[in-house]
Amino acid sequence: MGVDQIKERLHLRIEQADEKILQVLDELAESLFKNYQPDALEQARRERIATYEASLKPMTKEELVARALASQADIEADRIHDLDEVKRTLDL
Numbered sequence: 904m905g906v907d908q909i910k911e912r913l914h915l916r917i918e919q920a921d922e923k924i925l926q927v928l929d930e931l932a933e934s935l936f937k938n939y940q941p942d943a944l945e946q947a948r949r950e951r952i953a954t955y956e957a958s959l960k961p962m963t964k965e966e967l968v969a970r971a972l973a974s975q976a977d978i979e980a981d982r983i984h985d986l987d988e989v990k991r992t993l994d995l
Contacts, residue, residue: 977983
């Protein structure tokens with residue numbers, strides 16, 4: 904059986920699977936991938952970390968002022984809701 908046929912059959916099985924089978928298939932696939940493609944997993948992990956760290960860069964004074972002004976505008980336009988208000992709305 905060729906690679907394309909195997910992929911097609913696997914896709915079909917995934918489409919037919921219920922949640923329990925999908926969980927087993929997911930664990931199996933991750934286990935196989937960890938054993939046969941550890942470099943790819945490590946690269947993906949490094950990319951996730953880099954993306955996260957890039958989002959943590961310090962703000963410039965101008966960015967901070969812009970965010971503060973935007974927040975003030977949201978407050979004045981009544982687009983901000985505190986936790987108690989959300990709970991009341993959701994009857995929690």
